[in-house]
Amino acid sequence: MSLRSRLALVAVTVLAATPLTAEAHRQWITPSATVLSGDDPWVTFDAAISNDLFYPDHFPMQLENVVVTLPDGSVGAIENGATGKYRSVFDLHLTQPGTYRIASVNDGAFASYQQNGEQKRWRGKKDEIGTAIPADATDVKLTEAQGRVEVFVTRGAPTETALAATGKGLELVPVTHPNDLFAGEAATFKLLLDGQPAKGVEVAYVPGAARYRNESSEAKTTTGEDGAFTITWPSAGLFWIEAAVEGLPSAAIENAQRRAMYVAVFEVLNP
Amino acid sequence: MRIAIPALGLIAATPAAAANLTVTVDIPKLDVAEYHKPYVAIWVEKPDGAVAANLAVWYDTRLKEKEGEKWLKDIRQWWRRVGRELTFPVDGVSGPTRAPGVQTLDYAAGAAPLGDLAPGVYTLVVEAAREVGGRELVKIDFTWPAAAKAEAKGASELGAVTLEVK
Structure with missing residues (x-):
């Protein structure tokens, strides 16, 4: 394999790793536990x-974009981070009692364009986009891509400071x-876009353990006027x-569209 | 309290001086490869699930570094209802795990940990969670302070649970 084609392959792989559309692969952070007791618990993800x-x-x-918010609202740090082939x-x-938010936050830019008859793609930081697109590019499409992939864990009683x-x-x-979710019970959350209620947004929810059933079991609901949506958990997991x-x-990039994505992993327990 | 009882229409079954709650819990002997005595919590809840009295929690109180508290969340429903709000150990409530057999517990009205229950309908809940084992909840409904005897049986982690109000 030539160096050139190897580089091209790397570029394609990186793109695949950071999906830009809802149809792409699913991003997630899963916790070993979400409900913890004792004075000195750890969670592994x-x-x-x-x-x-x-x-x-x-x-x-x-892991570069993983941000931990501690129960008191300050910024925490992950430990023992390692990146393998697939995960x-x-x-x-958990040095403080209360609820922690662990989020992978992405705020970047994406471009696709034609150059010399070839379809090309670029992904990077928002402030690089001005210099990233060649002068002879045509059919340029610019996207500001915001993404947030979250999970929550609680030591002792649940708190809400870190959820702001x-x-x-x-x-x-x-x-x-x-962190207070139980099978058979309804849970309500609100989606916000830039801090304001995100109304009429479709929310998909899918149980894990996909390998051991035939159905995808994906279900959907839509946020109301106040950005709220409710899920009645069909099972634990x-x-x-x-x-x-x-x-x-997009306010950040000229002539760009903005896409904002949100993902969370919730643990639902048996009552 | 005595004045309130006739008003609630509980006259027939209510002796004037009902004031004690006796609970027995049978911890079954299990034939398993690795046995640990179960963590057990006993509490009284109102119809809406709010905890009226947190009576007992048995766990490994003697492990160093309070290691036993790490597993309290496995008594899952108790942890949700009351455990997660507490600091351990809780006087008169925390205790070491108990061996298989029938455990008898007496609680007097007006004294910790039962305290003063307002007349009404309650549920006694006993929850057991065993290390490398299962988890089970046994519930008995009762009307306080009407004299009553009731029994419920667990199927796996708990045997018979009885309740007597007198």
């Missing part, structure tokens, strides 16, 4: 982009606490929740 939930079968999630792993030491919205992109705020808003005007 897997982070990947996969087809089936929650089996690492495609690409590891990169990344990391640990979190940042006001950027698509986010979820609790009505029901995300891990659930993958996904919502996206596309085709928004």
Whole structure:
């Protein structure tokens, strides 16, 4: 294989690892536990982009963009991070009582264009996009891509300080606490876009353990005027929740559209 | 309290001085490869699930570094209802795990940990969770302070549970 084609392959692989559309592979961070007791608990996480939930079968999630919000609202740190062939792993030491938010936050840019009759793609930081597109490019499509992939864990009683919205992109705020979910019970959350209620947004939810059943079991609901949506959990287990808003005007990049995506992994327990 | 009882229409079954709750819990002897005595929690809840009295939690209180508290969340429903709000150990409530056999517990009204229950309908809940084992909840409904005897049986992690109000 020539160096040139190897480079091309790498570029394609990186693109696949950071999907830009809802139809792409699923991103997730799964916790070893979400409800913890004792004075010194740890949680270990897997982070990947996969087809089936929650089996690492495609690409590891990169850990550079993982942000931990501690129960007191300050920024924490992951430990023992490592990236393997199909998944990344990391640990979190729960040194404070309360609820932690672990999020992989992406705020980047994407471009596709034609050059010399070839379709090309570029992905990078928003402030690089001005110099990334060649002068002779045609059919240029620019996208501002915001993404947030989250999971929550709680030591002791649930708290909400770490769940406060940042006001950027698509986010979820609790009505029901995300670490107080039980099979057969209804849970309500609100989606916010830039801190404002995101109404009429489709929310998909899919249970894990996909390998051991035939149905995809994906279900959908839509947010109301106040951005709220409600899910009655059909069973215990891990659930993958996904919502996206596309085709928004971008304030950050000229002539670009904005796409905002939100993913969470929730653990539902048996009552 | 005595004045309130006739108002609630509980006259027939209510002796004037009902004030004690006796609970027995049979911890079954299990033939398994690796046996650990179960973590058990006993509490009284209102019809809406709110905890009226947190009576007992048995866990590995003697492990170093409070290691036993790490597993309290496995008594899952108790942890949700009351455990997660507490600091351990809880006086008069926390205790070491108990061996298989029938355990008898007496609680007096007005004294911790039962305290003063308002007259009404309640559920006694016993939840057991065993290391490398299963988990089970046994519930008995009762009307306080009407004299009553009731029994319920677990199928796996708990044997017979009885309740007597007198």
